[in-house]
Amino acid sequence: MKTKKILNVISSFFLGIALLIQPSTSFAGGHSLDELITAAQKEGEVATYWHSSRMGKKVAKAFEEKYGIKVLATKMKDSEMTERIVREVSSGNVIVDLVGYDDGPMLDTVLTPKGFVENYVPPFLIKNIPEDSREPLIYLWQPFVFGYNSETYGDSCPIKSLWQLTEKEWSGRFHMWDPRIASSMLQMFSAMEDRSDDLVASYKKHYGKNLKLTEANAGLEFVKRLAANKPVLYNEDYEIAVAVGTRGQDKAPIGIYSLGRHRENKKKNLALALCDVDPFKGLNQPTYMQIVKGAPHPNAAKLLAYYVLTQEGANPWVGVVGAYSSNSSLGSSPDNPYPTAEAWDGTLLVSNNTNVANRRQNLMDFWIKHSN
Template identity: 30%
Template structure:
């Protein structure tokens, strides 16, 4: 059965059909890789749904090397999951693999139903930590809090996440709409799960206990944040450009935008920096997941492309900016960025099962105060 949290956050339309039971794992070690390569070249093509445009760049290089044609359809995180699910239910098996975010929802709708399976190709099996093989992780993304360095040239102004609920920040903090961002919903469930830590952080910052009208400190933050006239956006790019634009007297601040946008700092002369002191977390991180269609028309071509993406060459389109981290231990961080282990120690992720059960509560609270 689907969790109530996923049912409420992905929409009734995506869940109107019946489901299959169970999931699947395809093990690369059961195969002779040279046979996979030969079969892939005979198939000659594959179709990929992806949340990131960088997949198309990798596909172009892969096609040039192998002669295998790769069509990449870019979709938003929730659109990808719903489309793949609805097509699978209808017996439309055109897509061969997905490059997906929001694994909480994708696991429920695509993996646990058996429509998509985990596949571990040779490079990942040899080099990736086991926890990054099941499910197969292409890379990790981190999301940060940011400020304008023209306004704050000497010091990071952000001490606590609760600062963003104070009068000084009223109407000045931008965030991508939680209602359309599954990963934000997942991340905020961790704030619910670790409510005691948020309450302790409030007391440490202001010297008094947190007084709550919501059930826990995580939901209380959402309430206070939105009541402080947060600016709800539709794009991380727009957030980073607005925060970092030069010459502003009272620039906005950014919450939960992708750190990879800092690649545009030299190109656009952005005056933006991420907070390295805000407590109790510098933001959050999440995985990009690769999954193989259980009914793929071109399964071997998909397996070969998944193998390529796990190599340094295949990951190159993601490695050209900060904020994206391969599980391949041979991958060197982008110049000026920290290794993923550094971020992992200072950022929260989220518990998959807790997120699946509680993201509906997070979304309900968000909508309650966003629509007031």
């Protein structure tokens, strides 16, 4: 399995090298903003691996026009990004400078403690970054939401409780990312374990009777039943959004996808709408920004990190529906259901990185077992 191979590659690096590198956090960086700009311009370019194509398509051009520094941006999935970071740092041949990375559990338990990345919080903005988002630095919050087709079902979601997704009526009609590929799905499953009491209460509220557990907690019980109900799995959430939101369907599916896909309603004439479903509307996914140890252009990396946390640099994500900056002074799109990430008020799951790291392989095996 690809995930196991990647983890084995990473483990072999740990065994094969003497990890004398220590993690570090820089809040000052030794520069005023003007000094940082001058130092970055002398380096002339910066290379990124990023979770989003918007870094290369929008941010790179604007950053180069503003500062005269070229951005070499590569969109990359977390698993490949992890492997490349480990390989480059371990070999001493570092190509990348700055990464935008979704896999918090891997970051907290491998990349940071083993010294493959360095945390940098721009001191010029630190007062606007909540303390719990500074180490490791979260630069973006992206809700992944349960959504439905408003043309098919009207103004209200066809389900009221998530447990309905485990019923026969929705067999083969729930669309989601493949947990073997998307770490966000394993993060969601782990968060469900952490909030099992909410799932128990939701079951009682909807069915009027107590949930009978066949697993250790209601989170695992839900995952087991969902897997057995044969959801349709995808590699990309754009495909999920199209499958759910395409017009003219009599029995449109429900799906989970990034809230940003609601912008496809205008672009692709879709009919996506947010499910107001109990007990969770989705998962609030943090994305982290880190400088790679031994980055060849460290000052340009710091300047780009700063830029991405300003309104201008964040606009490709927060200027449209779907995401919120960790910089509390920045605005978000008026098309978002709520003005800030905090305003979702507990209706989005948030995973604990350590818990996910400890459960990751067991959750993967559990999903595969019950989906076959």
